[in-house]
Amino acid sequence: MHNQSTYEEHSPAQAVTKFAAHLRAQQWCIDTSTFPMKALHPSTGQNASLDHFRASFPNWAKSNRIKVTGDFSTFLKGLGERLSQELPRVLGSGFKPVPERFYEPHAGIPMANTYVPFKPVRQVGMPIPEVFSDYLSRVLPAQLDRDMVLDWCADIIQNPARRPEWGVILTGEQGTGKSTVVSLVKKALGDKHVWHREKYSLALERFSEVLPNNLLVCFDDAVASPSTYEDLKFVMSAKELSVSIKFVQKPQNRDLYARVMVCSNHSVPFDFGGQEDRRFYACEPCTHKISFAESKEFFAQFHAWLGTPGTADFLYNFFMDRNLSQFKSGSTIQTDALKHMIGLTAADLHVVLRDIVAQTPFFHNEFLRTELKRMGHGSVSAERIQFAMSRLHYEQRRRAVPGCRSKQVSIWQQCGRQRNRKLTPREVASIQYSDQQEAIRTGLQADAVNCT
Known part of the structure; x- marks a missing residue:
């Protein structure tokens, strides 16, 4: 009768060769850029000491019915050193969207590739689910916006190593699904290589690995700096x-x-500094198809669809089906939405505000609004005013001004200078008048409000 518990004897060299082949199949390699050297699993970024494999070998050998000849404790003691010679050796890891598991950024410097390609079965012309068609009509209702953004996303899937030099801006009301565009790309990439956060600093700070380690970076309603x-x-x-x-x-x-996408509930996500931008494609602002409640109900259904089996395969094939022969990776068009953001039809807001504040060191926000309107800039958003004023080193501070609607009102003044100087009678009168004008404009007669 055959003994099911029979083990196959292996010499130490044979056992190491088989174990190393098993570890290579799991994508383990040896990172010699650290001291002491460590084992590296590139696709997950996990490191392990060689002792880890000494501890795991007995269970692996038992599962594979392998018995090592000779003294087993001596074999285990030298296992780490033997594996370090058998496994691929690299000088660290990096991200490069190519199929090869290892690459050389410079001659003679091998690196492990952290990129993990997603390759479901290719299916041409898959039918479009109704929920997805409805989704596109809501988030990207304008045909030009839809074509531009979907081609931009498809280029990530079809040509991950070809990086466009322009990004996408999606703005609009809260709850309109702007940031779900990121989810489409993430699904089509197998839920990898996409970074989606609400802080610019996490990706833009010095020495951050966020941009070099991803294919898409999205800033979602992040608070911008000048x-x-x-x-x-x-x-x-x-x-x-x-x-x-x-x-x-x-x-x-x-x-x-990495491609860059910016999603924001604000009409202007950051200050363009009055420049004629060519780095962003800005879509028309998203609005609710019917109401906030109806949008909430729809996107609950949409997210449920995103989580169903097969959706990742569909989105991968959807983007692979797009014809990118007309896609321009080096430049994009300047939309009306973008022109509105940066105010190309008006003079540089920074210059306009500079002239206003040069003659008035302390003033109410309503005075600023009135002056901008008088000079033809009444449509400038509050966000742009805040950005431009911060570039001029002005801030709003609460100060006690007699004769206003509340004990303290918000006053514009220079940052860190003359904060405690007593207001002149003329400045007080001007602030009182502006406070009254604000009350008339807004219909508020009691509490002071901060218009920006």
């Missing part, structure tokens, strides 16, 4: 960034493949 636009321009045109790598003291240069 330098945000310039920072985004830089990373979208840069070919590589210097990043800080764990366990490595010296920063390393990494190639960039």
Whole structure:
């Protein structure tokens, strides 16, 4: 009768060879850029000491009915060193959207590739689910916006290593599904290589690995700083960034493949500084098809569809089916929505405000609104005013002004200078008048409000 518990004897060299083949199939390699050297699993970013494999070998050998000849404790003691010679050796890891598991950014410097391609079965012309058609008509109702954004997303799937030098801006009312566009791409990539957060600093701070390690980076209703636009321009045109790598003291240069998307509930997500931008495609603002409640109900159904089996395969094939022969990765068009954001039909807002504040060091926000309207800039958004004023080093502070609707009102003044100077009678009179005008405009006669 055959003994099911029979083990097959292997010499130490044979056992190591088989175990190393098993580890290679699991994508383990040896990272020699650290001391002591560590095992690296590129697709997950996990590191392990060689002791980890010494501890796991007995269970692996038992499962595979392998018995190592000779002294087993001596074999285990030298297993780590043997594996370090058998497994692929690299000098760290990096992200490069190519199928190869290893690549050389420079001659003689092998690196493990953290990119994990998603390759479901290719199916041409899959039928479009009704919920997806409804979704597109809501989030991207304008045909030009739909074509531009979907082609931009499809380029991530079809040509991950070809990085466009322009990004996408989606604005509109809260709850209209703007940021779900990111979910489409993430699903089509197998739920990998997409970063979606509400802070610019996490990705734009010095030595951050966010941009070099992803194919799509989305800033969702993030609070911008005066330098945000310039920072985004830089990373979208840069070919590589210097990043800080764990366990490595010296920063390393990494190639960039990430596309940038900005979603915002504000009409202007950041200050363009009055520049004629060519780095962003801005869609028409999203609105609710019927109501907030109806949108909420629809997107609950849409997210349920996103989570069903087969949706990732559909979205991958949907984007692969798009014809990108007319797609321009190096430039995009300047939409009316973008022109509205940066005010191309008006003079530089920064210059206009500078002339206003030069003659009036302390003033009410209503005075600022009135002056802008008088000079032909009445449609400028409150967000743009805030951005431009911060660039002029002005801030709003609460101050006690007699004769106003509340004990304290918000006053514009220079940051950190003359904060405690007593207001002149003329300044007090001007603030009182502006406070009254604000009450008339807004219909509020009691509490003071901050219009920006």
